[in-house]
Amino acid sequence: MRKAWWKILSVLLLVYTFTVGLMANVPRLPQLQETIRNLYFHVCMWFAMMILFIISVVHAILFLRNNKLKHDICSRQYAVIGIIFGILGYSTGAIWMSYTWADPNNPAYASFSTIARDPKLIGAAIALLIYFAYLVLRDSITDMDKKARISAVYNIFAFAFLFPTIWILPRLLPSLHPGQEGNPALNTNDVDSRMRMVFYPAILGWTLLGVWITTLKIRINLLKEKMLIYE
Amino acid sequence: MVQSLKIIYALFNKDLLLEIRQQYTFYGILLYIGSTIFVLFMAVEVPESDIWNGLFWVIQLFISINAVAKSFLQENRGRMLYYYSIAGPAQFMLAKLFFNSLLMLVMSVLSLGLFSLFLGNPVEKLGAFIGLVLLGGWSLSLVFTFLAAIAAKAQQNAAIMAILGFPLIIPQLLLLMRLSKAAFNNMMTIPVETVLLLIALDAMVIVLSVILFPFLWKD
Numbered sequence: 001m002r003k004a005w006w007k008i009l010s011v012l013l014l015v016y017t018f019t020v021g022l023m024a025n026v027p028r029l030p031q032l033q034e035t036i037r038n039l040y041f042h043v044c045m046w047f048a049m050m051i052l053f054i055i056s057v058v059h060a061i062l063f064l065r066n067n068k069l070k071h072d073i074c075s076r077q078y079a080v081i082g083i084i085f086g087i088l089g090y091s092t093g094a095i096w097m098s099y100t101w102a103d104p105n106n107p108a109y110a111s112f113s114t115i116a117r118d119p120k121l122i123g124a125a126i127a128l129l130i131y132f133a134y135l136v137l138r139d140s141i142t143d144m145d146k147k148a149r150i151s152a153v154y155n156i157f158a159f160a161f162l163f164p165t166i167w168i169l170p171r172l173l174p175s176l177h178p179g180q181e182g183n184p185a186l187n188t189n190d191v192d193s194r195m196r197m198v199f200y201p202a203i204l205g206w207t208l209l210g211v212w213i214t215t216l217k218i219r220i221n222l223l224k225e226k227m228l229i230y231e
Numbered sequence: 232m233v234q235s236l237k238i239i240y241a242l243f244n245k246d247l248l249l250e251i252r253q254q255y256t257f258y259g260i261l262l263y264i265g266s267t268i269f270v271l272f273m274a275v276e277v278p279e280s281d282i283w284n285g286l287f288w289v290i291q292l293f294i295s296i297n298a299v300a301k302s303f304l305q306e307n308r309g310r311m312l313y314y315y316s317i318a319g320p321a322q323f324m325l326a327k328l329f330f331n332s333l334l335m336l337v338m339s340v341l342s343l344g345l346f347s348l349f350l351g352n353p354v355e356k357l358g359a360f361i362g363l364v365l366l367g368g369w370s371l372s373l374v375f376t377f378l379a380a381i382a383a384k385a386q387q388n389a390a391i392m393a394i395l396g397f398p399l400i401i402p403q404l405l406l407l408m409r410l411s412k413a414a415f416n417n418m419m420t421i422p423v424e425t426v427l428l429l430i431a432l433d434a435m436v437i438v439l440s441v442i443l444f445p446f447l448w449k450d
Binding site: 133157165168 | 386395
């Protein structure tokens, strides 16, 4: 029970996000209307993805420092769950975009090629491609130790590129996506105070959920590799 | 310090000598450039400046993969053991980075020449564009040198280099294409901070390669 408090917190926060987030009053902006509620889901996915990828790269660095296979397993699992959150972020964004950006007379997929050119979307797509490449690289090596070492190296190298891609590049190029200057969503002028009451707990709740899923996967994998790790 | 510079120079010199003695690889890449551009010449005749720009950088990307891929793949296990006894990982990596940069700078200039010969030359600020081509070739060679090291250690062919490298190189290519667009038009100025950002990224790649290569090097 002592160790489970954050799991309970995660569930409570997500219940709060879904109930209050969907029922509470929100400012109705001309373009956004009710779709603004997607903030509690779409933006939180990216926060959770970024945090999971950071944990993954930290484990990669730890692996190179002390060569424990446990860190390799953690690094991989955090990357996988990060990818899932990235895909969810992409799809919630696609739903949001089809109500706000897309031409109402055209189906959303017809305008996709123009919309996907947006720098923020390019950054997100690159992030996912990098981690898919990471998984391909891992699976292409059979030797356990070598696999762990090489993929940790690639993880760190790729993360160093991910950072400018997501945080610098979109600020240099014109974009439809909000958050052109400063940090999107963290800026206190961007988000209405009523919404911030739900938004920050939602970020925490989704991130904790991601970590929870990952710890379960890590435990399964540790059991699978038990023979190799403890002997 | 002087000692390690000497080692770097010796390793660099070895790669250069190999390249001069086994000229088939150099001519192989040259032929690759020539035939790709000739295929483009057949396919598109004289393209508009935007398409010219896109084609040029995509061809640069493929040239760089082909030129750089062999730098680590050619080193067999025995030879790596020998290097291990005479040089440190950072020196070995730096020598490779220097050599591949030089190779790619030469290839970039040659492909620019062939491109303007076959596909016309929409560039208005030629000096600035040559500078950009050199910067771009250098950036590409640095990133792919490190990925070649990873691919060689994973005992894979050049295909995995492309898979690993394309997502990483997209931001730099995007910036380069935008910069080149400015070189195509006399009315537009080339933004200095973007050039500086590219140089900063290159510096980051060099530092990361030197830090991370020791972990790949030991077996």
